[in-house]
Amino acid sequence: xxxxxxxxxxxxxxxxxxxxxxxxxxxxxxxxxxxxxxxxxxxxxxxxxxxxxxxxxxxxxxxxxxxxxxxxxxxxxxxxxxxxxxxxxxxxxxxxxxxxxxxxxxxxxxxxxxxxxxxxxxxxxxxxxxxxxxxxxxxxxxxxxxxxxxxxxxxxxxxxxxxxxxxxxxxxxxxxxxxxxxxxxxxxxxxxxxxxxxxxxxxxxxxxxxxxxxxxxxxxxxxxxxxxxxxxxxxxxxxxxxxxxxxxxxxxxxxxxxxxxxxxxxxxxxxxxxxxxxxxxxxxxxxxxxxxxxxxxxxxxxxxxxxxxxxxxxxxxxxxxxxxxxxxxxxxxxxxxxxxxxxxxxxxxxxxxxxxxxxxxxxxxxxxxxxxxxxxxxxxxxxxxxxxxx
Amino acid sequence: xxxxxxxxxxxxxxxxxxxxxxxxxxxxxxxxxxxxxxxxxxxxxxxxxxxxxxxxxxxxxxxxxxxxxxxxxxxxxxxxxxxxxxxxxxxxxxxxxxxxxxxxxxxxxxxxxxxxxxxxxxxxxxxxxxxxxxxxxxxxxxxxxxxxxxxxxxxxxxxxxxxxxxxxxxxxxxxxxxxxxxxxxxxxxxxxxxxxxxxxxxxxxxxxxxxxxxxxxxxxxxxxxxxxxxxxxxxxxxxxxxxxxxxxxxxxxxxxxxxxxxxxxxxxxxxxxxxxxxxxxxxxxxxxxxxxxxxxxxxxxxxxxxxxxxxxxxxxxxxxxxxxxxxxxxxxxxxxxxxxxxxxxxxxxxxxxxxxxxxxxxxxxxxxxxxxxxxxxxxxxxxxxxxxxx
Numbered sequence: 084x085x086x087x088x089x090x091x092x093x094x095x096x097x098x099x100x101x102x103x104x105x106x107x108x109x110x111x112x113x114x115x116x117x118x119x120x121x122x123x124x125x126x127x128x129x130x131x132x133x134x135x136x137x138x139x140x141x142x143x144x145x146x147x148x149x150x151x152x153x154x155x156x157x158x159x160x161x162x163x164x165x166x167x168x169x170x171x172x173x174x175x176x177x178x179x180x181x182x183x184x185x186x187x188x189x190x191x192x193x194x195x196x197x198x199x200x201x202x203x204x205x206x207x208x209x210x211x212x213x214x215x216x217x218x219x220x221x222x223x224x225x226x227x228x229x230x231x232x233x234x235x236x237x238x239x240x241x242x243x244x245x246x247x248x249x250x251x252x253x254x255x256x257x258x259x260x261x262x263x264x265x266x267x268x269x270x271x272x273x274x275x276x277x278x279x280x281x282x283x284x285x286x287x288x289x290x291x292x293x294x295x296x297x298x299x300x301x302x303x304x305x306x307x308x309x310x311x312x313x314x315x316x317x318x319x320x321x322x323x324x325x326x327x328x329x330x331x332x333x334x335x336x337x338x339x340x341x342x343x344x345x346x347x348x349x350x351x352x353x354x355x356x357x358x359x360x361x362x363x364x365x366x367x368x369x370x371x372x373x374x375x376x377x378x379x380x381x382x383x384x385x386x387x388x389x390x391x392x393x394x395x396x397x398x399x400x401x402x403x404x405x406x407x408x409x410x411x412x413x414x415x416x417x418x419x420x421x422x423x424x425x426x427x428x429x430x431x432x433x434x435x436x437x438x439x440x441x442x443x444x445x446x447x448x449x450x451x452x453x454x455x456x457x458x459x460x461x462x463x464x465x466x467x468x469x470x471x472x473x
Numbered sequence: 474x475x476x477x478x479x480x481x482x483x484x485x486x487x488x489x490x491x492x493x494x495x496x497x498x499x500x501x502x503x504x505x506x507x508x509x510x511x512x513x514x515x516x517x518x519x520x521x522x523x524x525x526x527x528x529x530x531x532x533x534x535x536x537x538x539x540x541x542x543x544x545x546x547x548x549x550x551x552x553x554x555x556x557x558x559x560x561x562x563x564x565x566x567x568x569x570x571x572x573x574x575x576x577x578x579x580x581x582x583x584x585x586x587x588x589x590x591x592x593x594x595x596x597x598x599x600x601x602x603x604x605x606x607x608x609x610x611x612x613x614x615x616x617x618x619x620x621x622x623x624x625x626x627x628x629x630x631x632x633x634x635x636x637x638x639x640x641x642x643x644x645x646x647x648x649x650x651x652x653x654x655x656x657x658x659x660x661x662x663x664x665x666x667x668x669x670x671x672x673x674x675x676x677x678x679x680x681x682x683x684x685x686x687x688x689x690x691x692x693x694x695x696x697x698x699x700x701x702x703x704x705x706x707x708x709x710x711x712x713x714x715x716x717x718x719x720x721x722x723x724x725x726x727x728x729x730x731x732x733x734x735x736x737x738x739x740x741x742x743x744x745x746x747x748x749x750x751x752x753x754x755x756x757x758x759x760x761x762x763x764x765x766x767x768x769x770x771x772x773x774x775x776x777x778x779x780x781x782x783x784x785x786x787x788x789x790x791x792x793x794x795x796x797x798x799x800x801x802x803x804x805x806x807x808x809x810x811x812x813x814x815x816x817x818x819x820x821x822x823x824x825x826x827x828x829x830x831x832x833x834x835x836x837x838x839x840x841x842x843x844x845x846x847x848x849x850x851x852x853x854x855x856x857x858x859x860x861x862x863x
Contacts, residue, residue, distance in 0.1 A: 084650075084716040086488025091481070097733065098476025260474075293713040295700060296720050299693025307686050323683040326474040330686050330733065339729075343487065343720065 085291050085345030091338050093229045094255045097330065099322075101259045102133050105176065105219050106141030108255040112215040113173030115144040117166060119187040120178045121151045125221065128265050134178050134219055146170045148190075154359045154366065155182040157201055157237045163190035164200060167214070177218040177253075181225025181277075181366075184218050185233035188251045191216045201237060203246055206454060210248040218256040222266055223329040224274030224367065226281060226336025228256035236360050242450060243360035245352070258333065260325035268316055271328075272425040273367020275312035278332040279305055279418075280351055280370045282340060287381060287388060289344035301340050302395050307331040309421065316425060348457050351377045354465060354472075357447040364434050371427035372434060375419040376472030380464075386411045393417070431472050441469045475681050475735035481728050483619045484645045487720065489712075491649045492523050495566065495609050496531030498645040502605040503564030505534040507557055509577040510568045511541045515611065518655050524568050524609055536560045538580075544749045544756065545572040547591055547627045553580035554590060557604070567608040567643075571615025571667075571756075574608050575623035578641045581606045591627060593636055596844060600638040608646045612656055613719040614664030614757065616671060616726025618646035626750050632840060633750035635742070648723065650715035658706055661718075662815040663757020665702035668722040669695055669808075670741055670760045672730060677771060677778060679734035691730050692785050697721040699811065706815060738847050741767045744855060744862075747837040754824050761817035762824060765809040766862030770854075776801045783807070821863050831859045 096104050109116055116138065125131045138145055148163045166172070167190060175194075177187035191214040193200030202208035220228045227233060232247035266274070282301045289297075308331050314324025334340075341347055351373045358369040382389055390407035393414030399405060405413075422429050431438065445465035452460040486494050499506055506528065515521045528535055538553045556562070557580060565584075567577035581604040583590030592598035610618045617623065622637035656664070672691045679687075698721050704714025724730075731737055741763045748759035772779055780797035783804030789795060795803075812819050821828065835855035842850040 084488070084713060084720065086491065088484065088486050090484035094478065094480035095732075096478050098474070101476065293717075295717055296693070296697050296724070299697060300690060303686070303689025303693055307689060310685060323474060326733075327683075327685050330474065334686065342485075343716075 084294055084296075084343040087342040089338055089342045090249065091229065091252060093252045095229060095258060095333070096255060097258045099259060099261060101257050102130065102219055102262065103137045104255070104257055105134055105217060106137030106139070106143060108257070109138060109174055109176055109217045110141035110143050112217065112254055114142070115146065115170065115172050116174045116176045117148050117163060117172045117190065118145050118176050118178065119151060119163060119183055119190065120149045121180070121183050122149070124265070125178055130178065130219070130221070130262060134176070138176065143174075146172055151179060151183045151186045153180075153182050154236050154243065154363055155186045157235050160186050160189040160193065160200055160235055164193040167194040173214060175214050175216045177216060178221065180220070180222030181227045184220070184225065184227035184253070185235060187216050187218070188227070188233040189235050192248070192251060204235060204237075204244040206246070210250055213250045216251070216253045218253045219262070220256060220258050220329070221262050222270065222274055223263060223325070223332040224277040226278070226333055228253060228258065229333050229337040232336075234356070241360050241447065243356035244451060244454060245356070258329050260322055260329050263325045263329060264320050266319070268319070269426065270365070270367070271315045271319070272312060272427050273365050274332060275308045275328060275425070276367040276371045276374075276422060276427055278308045278335040280374060281336040282308075283374065284349050284351055285341050285344055285347045286392060287378075287385070288348040288350065291343070291345050294344055297340060297343055298391075302392065304331055304335050304340065305392075306396050308335070312425060349455060350457055350460060353451045353455060353457055353460070354448050354468060356451055357444050358434065358436065361444060361447060362434065362436055368428050368434065371422035371429055372431060372472050375415055375422070375429060377468055378415045378418070379471045380468045382411050382415070389414050431469070438470070438473055441466050444469055474684055474686075474733040477732040479728055479732040480639065481619065481642060483642045485619060485648060485723070486645060487648045489649060489651060491647050492520065492609055492652065493527045494645070494647055495524050495607060496527030496529070496533060498647070499528060499533050499564055499566055499607045500531035502607065502644055503562070504532070505536065505560065505562050506564045506566045507538050507553060507562045507580065508535050508566050508568065509541060509553060509573055509580065510539045511543075511570070511573050512539070514655070515568055520568065520609070520611070520652060524566070528566065533564075536562060541569060541573045541576045543570075543572045544626050544633065544753055545576040547625050550576050550579040550583065550590060550625055554583040557584040563604060565604050565606045567606060568611065570610070570612030571617045574610070574615065574617035574643070575625060577606050577608070578617070578623040579625050582638070582641060594625060594627075594634040596636075600640055603640045606641070606643045608643045609652070610646060610648050610719070611652050612660065612664055613653060613715070613722040614667040616668070616723055618643060618648065619723050619727040622726075624746070631750050631837065633746035634841060634844060635746070648719050650712055650719050653715050653719060654710050656709070658709070659816065660755070660757070661705050661709070662702060662817050663755050664722060665698045665718060665815070666757040666761045666764075666812060666817055668698045668725040670764060671726040672698075673764065674739050674741055675731050675734055675737045676782060677768075677775070678738040678740065681733070681735050684734055687730055687733055688781075692782065694721055694725050694730065695782075696786050698725070702815060739845060740847055740850060743841045743845060743847060743850070744838050744858060746841055747834050748824065748826070751834060751837060752824065752826055758818050758824065761812035761819055762821060762862050764812070765805055765819060767858050768805045768808070769861045770858045772801050772805070779804050821859070828860070828863055831856050834859055
């Protein structure tokens, strides 16, 4: 186990009918909030009314900032920052999925500085302070509700970059599984795949061979993502299935899985971010294409690790002592088949991305590889992986 | 899954050579500390010097308060409170195992009120504020380093009572596995048993039948406690074994396992506390007697739950579809045999406690059952369980 600091101060309020906590929780942090959300769906479900009523009851003034897109855009973040400055806002409230929460964090960081917020993402400036953020989560996926990270797309430069800072943990996040009842099957699946990817990235890229505590946790989270997703797809109103998926996705990227693993990478996300940035594909859909391809490439480097995961979470029924190679191959096929079964794409072709674009995609990924210091990934390597995603 | 609030603000600094962080971390909270520790062992190992040097370097003044016993005593807590008040101390630093950390927390709570600190434990007063606490942990066991609980023994009334409050999370806890190299085999085993008991209590007493995320986490922690303990007993200087045991014990009682389980009990601890209070047996030794007895009694009430645990963490090699009854019985035997194998007692007799004392022990436990509202436990029930511990 490697040295680590674990310090996650986010307060999670989880369960049925917990949304009305947003008012009191936010009122402890400020009197005037920027309310960040996405499209019209939260108006249709009544969530918008619930949140604004709770905020009003707690005497928190609301400045509205809807319209966050999936793969959230830098321009919209900049517009939010302008509103914060104009209205002397002291707290940011996010109601939505990862895109909304990430936008809220970026606004919270960008509102207290005079330079452009993108400089945080390119590593040219570092965060010194932020506005506080509270959230009501509507999608089990990104983990942003209990971590300090965020991902924003710069639509001018076609860069989808992520970064994190310890000041960007939400103060309070409210997770009501019932709020996720209306998530359609495709986004339910994409969310589960995102959670699986978060765990897989760390599980696979750690170079520490002796992390049994973390391994158990991560294996359990992958199993639970799969099982809970299947329950939600079978019955979108299965409260317990929604609850399991929601809490699993949160734990999948709240810092606990990575604590003790040492330096880990996010190479599958690195490549997927290019697919999202260039073709605006849903993040989870991009990941279900990249994961099998990346694992197939990674098999050459660490077959044993893929085999360990497979033996533990997909044990062969006959318990035969198969070779690592055979188990690793089987594990990749099981993931790929499962992604297909839940109607998520598993090839670039299914995303409508031609093989001829691969060099251009790889070039885009390479920019993020440099920012994230993923030095193992050259243009050639990324192209090789992308060919395995065809 | 039941509704829950999870909010654990403790900062964990984990790993090799992390002890010198105690000075800077403490200096952020105050300028004058009460240094709470146990017996002479931390002087012999050099840890005392390391800690006091770090505090001095950070310009934190030290008032010494050594002498905490295992099963820590209320009198010693009261003496610490007197010192805090006399010297205008603003932060409490604990260097030791659970007993030391619990004493420090009790001092931190009792120093800011004018009534006796024991009133918190009997439920007659509630905590409104506390001094901040920082810790350097020397034993993988209690989990006190990352939770808000504490257990203190009142030597006059022979009551070993525990309670917790959200203000009592340590601000920072420093966990260096190397510090635990000198823990002798018996206390290494007792610590692992304590961690297992913490997980078992919640795993067994939840009434929620649908908690797959928590189940996976808890099953992994029990397996890791066993595996890591065996490594430490085989080679006390096995850094990775010590690290696994230390982090496992912390995660076993930091609130994460219980989040979502609804109301859970601590019945095995309830009974063990009487053994410690009346006979001053080490907590882990008392638990290894109580666990098999309590599980044997509990089998009548929820055989399926014991069987689920057994099937997952001790799967029969032949994978036959044995009945729940058979698997549950086998699981209890495996625990009991393992406790024996690591030289921890598994009967009251081995602790030197005569069967004739059982009514008196049960009466003592009943007092705690009332405070903890374990209403299922009558005098007769506790006696029945204790007879199964013979």
